[in-house]
Amino acid sequence: MNLDIVDSQVHIWAASTPERPWPARHQPHRPEPITAESLWLEMQEAGVSRAILVPPSWEGERNDVVLAAAQAYPERYAVMGRLDPLDPRSPERIRTWRDTPGQLGLRFTFHRPSFEHLLTEGHLNWLWPLAEKHGVPIMMTCPFKIIHLAGEIAQQHPGLKLTLDHFALLPGTKDEVAFDGFEKLLTLAAFDNVAVKCSSLPCYTQAPWPFKPLHAYIKQAFEAFGPERMFWGSDLSRLTSSYLECVELFTTQLPWLKGEDLEMVMGQGLRRWLGWV
Numbered sequence: 001m002n003l004d005i006v007d008s009q010v011h012i013w014a015a016s017t018p019e020r021p022w023p024a025r026h027q028p029h030r031p032e033p034i035t036a037e038s039l040w041l042e043m044q045e046a047g048v049s050r051a052i053l054v055p056p057s058w059e060g061e062r063n064d065v066v067l068a069a070a071q072a073y074p075e076r077y078a079v080m081g082r083l084d085p086l087d088p089r090s091p092e093r094i095r096t097w098r099d100t101p102g103q104l105g106l107r108f109t110f111h112r113p114s115f116e117h118l119l120t121e122g123h124l125n126w127l128w129p130l131a132e133k134h135g136v137p138i139m140m141t142c143p144f145k146i147i148h149l150a151g152e153i154a155q156q157h158p159g160l161k162l163t164l165d166h167f168a169l170l171p172g173t174k175d176e177v178a179f180d181g182f183e184k185l186l187t188l189a190a191f192d193n194v195a196v197k198c199s200s201l202p203c204y205t206q207a208p209w210p211f212k213p214l215h216a217y218i219k220q221a222f223e224a225f226g227p228e229r230m231f232w233g234s235d236l237s238r239l240t241s242s243y244l245e246c247v248e249l250f251t252t253q254l255p256w257l258k259g260e261d262l263e264m265v266m267g268q269g270l271r272r273w274l275g276w277v
Contacts, residue, residue, distance in 0.1 A: 006267030008233030070102025199233025
């Protein structure tokens, strides 16, 4: 089978310079930036044909690098961009968000204390109805301890497409510790407007290839969300395995995942969900 593999999350970025400084947040995943061109070389080696570009949080709420890549290579890249929820100009931007070439939706991170309060204190309550009204899908990192808030948003805004990153796992955790609370994610499959990214999964186990402790969790998520709402991805910049191993975890190690279901999980479901035509 000749798969059209679409990566649901890759960061690219530019170096911090006096002309383009980063905010004082945290260090990047790699010392050297991943560029649109260097990413393409890695994608080709791993058999990946397209990727969703996500601006990394260490660059701040800016989308210039990823949008330039998507507009230069529209057949390869599209963008889930960042937005400052506290900027009074942000609500007006939602109305025309998808009019920018290459820009498909929004992505937020709530796994760090510096970002978590944006969700828990309701600073984004203005966003959900506007994104629903204007057809702007949203991806978010939302760990198990606050994942019930994603369920409340999904229930209150059934026309809003929400995608939960990395199985809602907390970075830095492994195996049983990482998946403690996994059932909370599975319950959100009851909402037709919630999808999940099975991205960066090798980071969450100490087991070597073929990462056998992950297999049962992947199947549980597949059975809950189905092939149309479960999207493969790498989060390449922090991946603890090779890119190809992350791909082949799904394409060669899960005998129950095949045919049209495999095509959906490896990219076609994501493209339909985001309207990336």
